[in-house]
Amino acid sequence: MSRTVVAFQGEHGAYSEEAIRQHFGDEVETLPLGTFADIFTSIEEGKADYGVLPVENSVAGSINQAYDLLLERDIRVVGEIYLRVRHCLMAPKGTKLEEIRVVRSHPQALAQCEKTIAEHGWRAEAVYDTAGSARELAASPEPGVAAIASALAAEIYGLDVLVKGLEDKNWNITRFFVLGEEETRPAERNKTSLVFAVPHKPGALVECLNEFAEKNLNLTKLESRPRRNRPWHYVFYLDCEGHWKEPNCQSALIGLLSRAAFVKLLGSYPAAEMPDEG
């Protein structure tokens, strides 16, 4: 039997790959791809069984490009992952912390470590990818240069981790959707994600949200995005507790269908545990 293949965007050692390891363990094969859209395509074309897509970060907020793709493409959400992002400072073996003058990483990772970088007086250099900064440094080591990336990247590219947890805020968590085509069964705790639009009239959104409140379904996320080609119209991304196979969730979905302009059910899936702050 062939191994399960899980697609992600980035290079080996990306945080997305760490998320895959956390969720699926070490037995699955990971498939690095160039773009978020490639993840959807790889599943559609049968090249991957699942994909892992970052959708929001506790520091940076929602990843709009990911949400736009969830609306455009027709793949289900079959799971979620919360990954505690721990930026590691890494350098070629034998490098000492006090030798470091320059740190390289993706601009967002650099921004998340801004205070620490300033305290040490390091010069920050932006590269296109966190894992890529580690791979390149391993391939062409330069004295006094370190990369900021995941512990997995250090392991893969054979670099020494000089500092673990370089990020300024402990509460740095990225949420990923697990994409796939299978039908999920209700677990003990479930979430349902969907996209909908409301008719352009007063009270329309509240009426839609009431459908969930009346069935005692907590909303865990609600976010608006402009509706393409329709100025001042919005689509709403909503997560609620429950599985579409459960009666109260079905009842809310029918109520929503009767009020919304359209509904796209992204999927129901087992709710993930939020990692500890420590």
Added chain:
Amino acid sequence: MSRTVVAFQGEHGAYSEEAIRQHFGDEVETLPLGTFADIFTSIEEGKADYGVLPVENSVAGSINQAYDLLLERDIRVVGEIYLRVRHCLMAPKGTKLEEIRVVRSHPQALAQCEKTIAEHGWRAEAVYDTAGSARELAASPEPGVAAIASALAAEIYGLDVLVKGLEDKNWNITRFFVLGEEETRPAERNKTSLVFAVPHKPGALVECLNEFAEKNLNLTKLESRPRRNRPWHYVFYLDCEGHWKEPNCQSALIGLLSRAAFVKLLGSYPAAEMPDEG
């Protein structure tokens, strides 16, 4: 209390206005508008309570522009009307049938009366509108010229009906949707109209349709239209028996939601009676 206003596309005397009279009676105010899109806008802006939109004709088939608007805009279908189209030959008062040399109407009406026109040796002249041909003829009568339009147009513009039922086929019926914003209650016989798309994979459409078959819900219409900006992807317009407030219909809708890429519930409404052929 102000009168109910019902919007339609065309001039006074259009078949759409006949459909309004058949469905709503003589008490409502009719609002003639230039385009199908204007009907949606007039309801959104509160200028009309309802709109009447032709969606298919037994001779010409589905009216694609109407279906595209039903997907784009966010107005509900709250009713349906079947109108038996009876083309009338009309001319200024006193005109005799044997004097007629030229007949004027919308190209589609002319096409539907082709055989009769040929039998009489009349010359067919195309104008942009059936009711418009009657209005113009009444305003500037020309000897030997007749218009082909609805009986209502003859009445409104004061023309004599020389022949009633000029169409070649008796089975000339236009189906209209009644558009509005109210929530409908289940009647004795109901229909539900919706639009959905399926993921681009083998068997996806059949799986969606099975959701209706399993709940013993007859499909009364299924038609595909290309999905905008997505080559070789389609949206499906489906009508089935039942009301979304009924359990078996709800169950089919939930099943469809779980399998479709998106679902847009156009509405549930009382099923209209099909007119007799005679």
